[in-house]
Amino acid sequence: MDSEVARERALDAAEELFYGRGVRSVGMDDVRTASGVSLKRLYRLFPAKEHLVAAYLERRDLRWRGRLARYVQEHAEPERRILAVFDWLERWFGEPGFRGCAWINAYGELGAVSPLVAELVRAHKRAFGEFLDDLVAEAGLPAALGGQLLLLAEGAMVTAGVTRSAEPAARAREAARALLRAR
CATH class of the missing domain: 1.10.357.10 (Tetracycline Repressor, domain 2)
Known part of the structure; x- marks a missing residue:
């Protein structure tokens, strides 16, 4: 999976989880599980959860x-x-x-x-x-x-x-x- 596909899958999962459950109740493991993007790759794309939240909001x-x-x-x-x-x-x-x-x-x-x-x-x-x-x-x-x-x-x-x-x-x-x- 290339980086753009992984990024979109992570953002799709994050959007569903953050919007549905709230940002604080969702961990990076939850995003990993929902997106199918490995935790290592997830952190390469978004070095901190705050970066993922920012990308989701943008x-x-x-x-x-x-x-x-x-x-x-x-x-x-x-x-x-x-x-x-x-x-x-x-x-x-x-x-x-x-x-x-x-x-x-x-x-x-x-x-x-x-x-x-x-x-x-x-x-x-x-x-x-x-x-x-x-x-x-x-x-x-x-x-x-x-x-x-x-x-x-x-x-x-x-x-x-x-x-x-x-x-x-x-x-x-x-x-x-x-x-x-x-x-």
Whole structure:
């Protein structure tokens, strides 16, 4: 197995385990067993568990933001694109195995002890905020709305993760709709 295949298999296993069980409860042995990548090779690819966690978060970030952007771009009207963010969140929250926001979860587990993880979480949240800011700008709406939408979306993520319900996205969408009407 070449290094790229081993890396992808390790990341696939890590993503399933870290997201499903939490980062701290998963050891490198668990990743080895789930991926079929030897422990020696795993440590060559990721010299410390923190490096594996960082690679997992980085890869998940690209996938998550890509899926969101593709969904939102399916809508032509700028204000509809804003509401589409919340439609997409509702779909995501309803997926089998949804366990909340991977970055919020990772920050809760490691943010105080891993500057690397804390920075990756901040970068993800910053990028999501910038995405919302861009949607607000495209719609010709006041810039402050982007931050308000971010708080609605983030609150929905936390609530959905705790309640295991997609309903927080619907409530956040209605609050976003009210904000749009108020502008």
